[in-house]
Amino acid sequence: MxxxxxKQWVGKTVGGVYTIKRHVASGGFAEVYxxxxxxxDTPVAVKMRRPVARETDSxxxxxxxxxxxxxxxxxxxxxxxxxxxxxVVRVLDFRLEAKAEYLVMEWLDGQSLRDLQDGRxxxxxxxxxxxxxxAEAVAxxxxxxxxxxxxxxxxxxVVGDGADERVVLIxxxxxxxxxxxxxxxxxxxxxxxxxxxxPGYCAPEVYARSGQPIEESPFTxxxxxxxxxxxxxxxxxxxxxxxxxxxxxxxxxIALGVVPARPSEFEVRLPTDLENLVMRAxxxxxxxxxxxxxxxxxxxxxxxxxxxxxxxxxxxxxxxPTPPAPALTPVTGLRVPLGxxxxxxxxxxxxxxxxxxxxPSTPAPPRPWVLAASLGFTVLFACTLLAVFLLPPGVTSPTxxxxxxxxxxxxxxxxxxxxxxxxxxxxxxxxxxxxxxxxPSPSPPTPAPPAAREVSExxxxxxxxxxxxxxxxxxxGLVMVEMRGGRLRTIELEPYVSTDPWHACAAQKLRGxxxxxxxxxx
Numbered sequence: 246m247x248x249x250x251x252k253q254w255v256g257k258t259v260g261g262v263y264t265i266k267r268h269v270a271s272g273g274f275a276e277v278y279x280x281x282x283x284x285x286d287t288p289v290a291v292k293m294r295r296p297v298a299r300e301t302d303s304x305x306x307x308x309x310x311x312x313x314x315x316x317x318x319x320x321x322x323x324x325x326x327x328x329x330x331x332x333v334v335r336v337l338d339f340r341l342e343a344k345a346e347y348l349v350m351e352w353l354d355g356q357s358l359r360d361l362q363d364g365r366x367x368x369x370x371x372x373x374x375x376x377x378x379x380a381e382a383v384a385x386x387x388x389x390x391x392x393x394x395x396x397x398x399x400x401x402x403v404v405g406d407g408a409d410e411r412v413v414l415i416x417x418x419x420x421x422x423x424x425x426x427x428x429x430x431x432x433x434x435x436x437x438x439x440x441x442x443x444p445g446y447c448a449p450e451v452y453a454r455s456g457q458p459i460e461e462s463p464f465t466x467x468x469x470x471x472x473x474x475x476x477x478x479x480x481x482x483x484x485x486x487x488x489x490x491x492x493x494x495x496x497x498x499i500a501l502g503v504v505p506a507r508p509s510e511f512e513v514r515l516p517t518d519l520e521n522l523v524m525r526a527x528x529x530x531x532x533x534x535x536x537x538x539x540x541x542x543x544x545x546x547x548x549x550x551x552x553x554x555x556x557x558x559x560x561x562x563x564x565x566p567t568p569p570a571p572a573l574t575p576v577t578g579l580r581v582p583l584g585x586x587x588x589x590x591x592x593x594x595x596x597x598x599x600x601x602x603x604x605p606s607t608p609a610p611p612r613p614w615v616l617a618a619s620l621g622f623t624v625l626f627a628c629t630l631l632a633v634f635l636l637p638p639g640v641t642s643p644t645x646x647x648x649x650x651x652x653x654x655x656x657x658x659x660x661x662x663x664x665x666x667x668x669x670x671x672x673x674x675x676x677x678x679x680x681x682x683x684x685p686s687p688s689p690p691t692p693a694p695p696a697a698r699e700v701s702e703x704x705x706x707x708x709x710x711x712x713x714x715x716x717x718x719x720x721x722g723l724v725m726v727e728m729r730g731g732r733l734r735t736i737e738l739e740p741y742v743s744t745d746p747w748h749a750c751a752a753q754k755l756r757g758x759x760x761x762x763x764x765x766x767x
Contacts, residue, residue, distance in 0.1 A: 376476060394419045
């Protein structure tokens, strides 16, 4: 059957109030549009179911397939309306019209995990944080007894920013209640041997049931943890863990038990605990995976917590010298034991250390200038004493005024000589000789210092990348940074966090870099 053109609804109004604005995405059973609620003046998402019958199938088989698709479509509407969970997309309306079957959902203004990654490895903290939020969204679905059965990066929307950011689980088209015997609609029983899945994200124990009679749902919390682990691996490396060139080939490798690659094989540097957690989540043994989506989220949150500072290791120190015991003064009339008492001996043998006596202190020799100054002061003092005692009685030393008067009386003026002018004879002018002008020979020019070689943009970038590789927790691969005002503002679309060791080191290494976005390969 030819698939109808999804754009045929653009510009039309359905339900009397929903005007279709543009086509957004295509799914396995439906088309998704951005629409406008004319009465409430608010954007909404309209999901229209399309026919899934095939011309190669019989009429009865096509009728059963259509009933099955419609049952899932209605289940999605009922579940999305009842849950009212902020981490699960909310359904607002469900309509059945002559030419259209559609449900109306809240419009989420954001990006899917696949679009947010944009084909590049994501910084490990950012990837772990988003996957933890996605695991918590899946866990809220599991608490109600439902399995999503189509977990992949396309089915998680990241909306909001900063503290208001949240990860929302979308596309509930394949949700299934835990007990297969009691679905919401009787038509929900899958056709025998048919299991819905996305190749590359289906756990091996689920894929092994394909083609067999289905008596109970093969999906478990462990199979959903497997899909979350593959999602985290894809965010960290922008690759799949298996080498198959197509999604179906990778699914066959999963079923055959091919050991998945480790993220470090793709030159992605991660904390060891995170890499081990990823490998357990995508392992073939369900018992080795985290017990539930909630447990996976808790383990990822634990890895994101800042590690406690390690206590300083004890260092070897020499024992502090023990001051010598004061000498005992013998007292007459008392009998003092010459040795220590037995109790003190036992205590000293078990607890006390042998005292370490400090070396005897030797007085420092006097410095030469101290001796000279002392000798000078002694001589001056002696001379003063002699002058006082040797003067005859009644004679006192002259005062300063008397000394000045004596000097003025003894002063005799010196006559100033008289200058007599003397006429000098006029000398004949000397014969003129030709003036020889000597021009100094020009000195050789001083060679200019060699100009410093300009550093190319490529060399400057390589130096910056080399410095960043030495930062703690530095990721590998392509890293996007944004500089404003000469300072680091974002790393991999993540706001700069001063307490993050990688962010703090990168901010120091990139200080002074030109404003704008820069792609650096580490």
